[in-house]
Amino acid sequence: MNVILTIVHIFGLVTMGFSGLMGTCLITSQLTNDGATTAFTDGALITLLLGALMFFPTLRTPKKISRQAGFLLVAITWSLSPVLCTLPLMIYMPGLSFIDAYFETVSGLTTTGATILSGIDHLPMSINLWRHELNWIAGMGIIIFAVAILPILGIGGMQLYKAETPGSVKESDLPPRIAQTAKALWMVYAGFTVACIIALRLAGMNWFDAVCHAFAAMSLGGFSTHDNSVGYFDSLPIELVLTLFQLLAAINFATHFIVLKKQSFKPYLDDREARAFLALVLGSCVLAAGVLWHAGTYPDFFTALRYASFNLVTIATDCGFANQDFNQWPIFVPMWMLFLSCLSASSGSTGGGIRMIRTIILMKQARLEMFKFIHPYAIKPMKIGGTVVNNNIITSVTGFIFLYFICIVILVFALLLSGLDFMTSLSAVIACFNNAGPGLNQVGPATNYASLSDYQSLVCTFAMLLGRVQIFSIVILFVPEFWRK
Numbered sequence: 001m002n003v004i005l006t007i008v009h010i011f012g013l014v015t016m017g018f019s020g021l022m023g024t025c026l027i028t029s030q031l032t033n034d035g036a037t038t039a040f041t042d043g044a045l046i047t048l049l050l051g052a053l054m055f056f057p058t059l060r061t062p063k064k065i066s067r068q069a070g071f072l073l074v075a076i077t078w079s080l081s082p083v084l085c086t087l088p089l090m091i092y093m094p095g096l097s098f099i100d101a102y103f104e105t106v107s108g109l110t111t112t113g114a115t116i117l118s119g120i121d122h123l124p125m126s127i128n129l130w131r132h133e134l135n136w137i138a139g140m141g142i143i144i145f146a147v148a149i150l151p152i153l154g155i156g157g158m159q160l161y162k163a164e165t166p167g168s169v170k171e172s173d174l175p176p177r178i179a180q181t182a183k184a185l186w187m188v189y190a191g192f193t194v195a196c197i198i199a200l201r202l203a204g205m206n207w208f209d210a211v212c213h214a215f216a217a218m219s220l221g222g223f224s225t226h227d228n229s230v231g232y233f234d235s236l237p238i239e240l241v242l243t244l245f246q247l248l249a250a251i252n253f254a255t256h257f258i259v260l261k262k263q264s265f266k267p268y269l270d271d272r273e274a275r276a277f278l279a280l281v282l283g284s285c286v287l288a289a290g291v292l293w294h295a296g297t298y299p300d301f302f303t304a305l306r307y308a309s310f311n312l313v314t315i316a317t318d319c320g321f322a323n324q325d326f327n328q329w330p331i332f333v334p335m336w337m338l339f340l341s342c343l344s345a346s347s348g349s350t351g352g353g354i355r356m357i358r359t360i361i362l363m364k365q366a367r368l369e370m371f372k373f374i375h376p377y378a379i380k381p382m383k384i385g386g387t388v389v390n391n392n393i394i395t396s397v398t399g400f401i402f403l404y405f406i407c408i409v410i411l412v413f414a415l416l417l418s419g420l421d422f423m424t425s426l427s428a429v430i431a432c433f434n435n436a437g438p439g440l441n442q443v444g445p446a447t448n449y450a451s452l453s454d455y456q457s458l459v460c461t462f463a464m465l466l467g468r469v470q471i472f473s474i475v476i477l478f479v480p481e482f483w484r485k
Contacts, residue, residue: 003069005061007076012054014077018084019048021133025088025126034124036092043087050084068483074473078465082106088130099454106461108134110468111142111350113222113320113437114460116450120227125208128225132212135221139350140189142219142468143253144182185253185348188260193218196245203237217245220350222320222437229445230310231323239310239323250277250317252348272385273346273357280356281316281344285309288333295330308333311445316340318352320437327444334440338427341436352435352467354404358397360384365394403471407463408433414459420452428452432463 026040065073085108086101093101100116107114108131120128196214201207209225216223226232230242248256251274258267268274288308289301298304307324314321315337326334343359345351364382371380382389408429415425420442427439428449438445443452449460466474476482 002062003066005058006065007069007073008054009058009061010065010073011076011080012051012056012058014081015047015051015084016055017051018081019044019051021137022047022088022130025130025133028129029124029126032125034126036088036124036126039088039092040126040130042091046087047084071473071476071482074469075477078109078469082109085109085130085134088127092124092127097454099457100450103449103457103461104131105134106464107437108132108221108223109138109141110435110464111135111138111219111221111318111352112432112435112464112468113216114432114443114464115223115448116452116457118227118448118450120225121232123225128212129208131223132215132221132225135219135223136193136215139219139221139249140186142350143185143189143348181254184257188253188256189218189350192245192248192256196241199241199245200238203241204233204235205238213242214245216321217242217319218249218350220246220249220317220319220345220352220435222314224321229323230314230321234323236306239306242321243310243313246313246317246319246321247278247281249319250345250349250351252346253350254348255346270385271346273360276360277344277346277356281313281340284316284336284340285312288312288336291330291333297329312337312340315436315438316344318345318434318436320431322438322445325444325446327440327446334427338430338436338439341430341434352433354401358401361389361394361397362401364389365398400470400472403475407466407471411459411463415456418453418456418459420456428456428460429463432460433467435464435467 022040022044026037026044029035029037029040082102082105085105086098089101089104090096090098103114103116106112113135117123193214196217197207197210200210200213205213212223212225213230215221224230224232230239251268252271255267255271255274259265285305285308289305292298292304292308293301298307310321310323311326312333313319318341326337341353343354343356345353345355347355347357349355361382361384364384368380368382372378382394411429411433412425415429416422420428423440424442427441428443431437431439431443438448443449449457452460
């Protein structure tokens with residue numbers, strides 16, 4: 001009983017936090033007189049009341065929480081928080097169904113960036129700010145999730161980072177406690193966000209667009225204040241700024257912290273994961289540009305490089321902006337972009353998918369197995385950058401990747417069962433599961449997810465949630481042995 005009360009207590013605190021977040025949008029609505037004041041007033045009051053009813057009656061509940069209760073709390077928080085966040089949308093847009101509103105808020109809180117809304121340019125500033133605040137606050141949540149939750153399962157987070165980083169990047173470079181580490185990484189996250197806002201303003205955006213797009217870029221959330229996304233601005237400087245900050249957001253924030261602490265770029269060079277990520281993504285930009293130029297999609301290589309680079313980086317990092325309808329490109333390029341979304345982002349970043357460190361481990365394990373086939377009696381541990389990787393991590397990573405692909409297959413078949421075409425089904429699941437945003441065909445960058453049925457929207461919503469909590473955090477709740485420990 002105490003476990004349930006503890007979960008209720010903590011979730012009540014989270015709920016009141018969302019009420020405070022709605023308060024910032026309420027102030028924006030009042031200042032701009034955009035017509036959404038009632039939506040945020042009512043939404044904030046309802047959320048505050050619900051949170052208080054959960055928080056204050058359970059104040060004397062023991063605050064210590066078990067592993068099992070911790071993962072249950074994660075599942076509850078990620079799945080129920082979006083329900084509360086639908087209130088401003090549903091109050092302001094009474095014709096919006098709950099499923100569509102839930103899809104939108106799950107997309108925001110999982111930093112997916114897929115949307116069912118149209119006429120975004122004409123939405124009140126406060127409603128657009130609310131969508132982008134969900135992106136940004138979720139980015140902060142993802143960082144603490146990587147620091148505090150995933151290491152318990154051994155499937156990602158800081159223990160992979162510490163096992164992976166040799167040379168001058170040591171565990172001792174990070175603050176010793178989880179709370180201190182999280183605070184340090186959040187400071188980096190907030191600092192980069194401010195820098196991105198200023199850079200976007202200097203590049204030509206107004207302050208409101210700069211704030212919203214910086215929130216979306218640093219969280220890799222991909223929401224925009226315009227139906228045409230970044231294509232609305234048609235600005236190379238803006239695209240360059242967003243590309244840079246998306247790349248930074250997809251690198252482990254612990255690496256950024258150490259770079260700032262040491263005032264040296266050497267930790268970037270020592271971070272094998274960051275090097276592999278940048279080499280793969282930047283090399284792919286040149287490859288994609290070559291394909292588009294050769295196909296005659298653009299008249300010259302540099303124009304092809306501009307559009308290929310921005311759209312490939314935004315999908316590979318699982319952000320989800322767009323400045324071109326890449327659904328019309330030669331199929332190799334958008335499919336390669338979706339493939340990169342599965343594996344490019346680093347652990348400890350705000351990106352989704354498998355994460356680059358797991359990709360490196362899987363590739364090294366495959367190579368090690370071939371070595372053992374040739375030398376069956378040899379004893380050769382896996383090493384990354386001179387550091388031996390624990391067998392428990394290898395086993396967990398292998399299990400995670402198996403579940404990752406099985407989940408994608410099941411979800412694709414779930415959409416095919418509804419009559420959706422194969423390319424739309426495959427791309428929608430990959431885009432939602434990796435929290436990348438736009439897919440192809442019916443859910444391409446020139447359209448959105450509004451054409452999906454309620455059933456199809458729910459499948460995509462579940463894919464977003466499952467991908468964001470890294471699968472095991474949900475699946476583990478259905479394993480009887482987990483509860484018996």
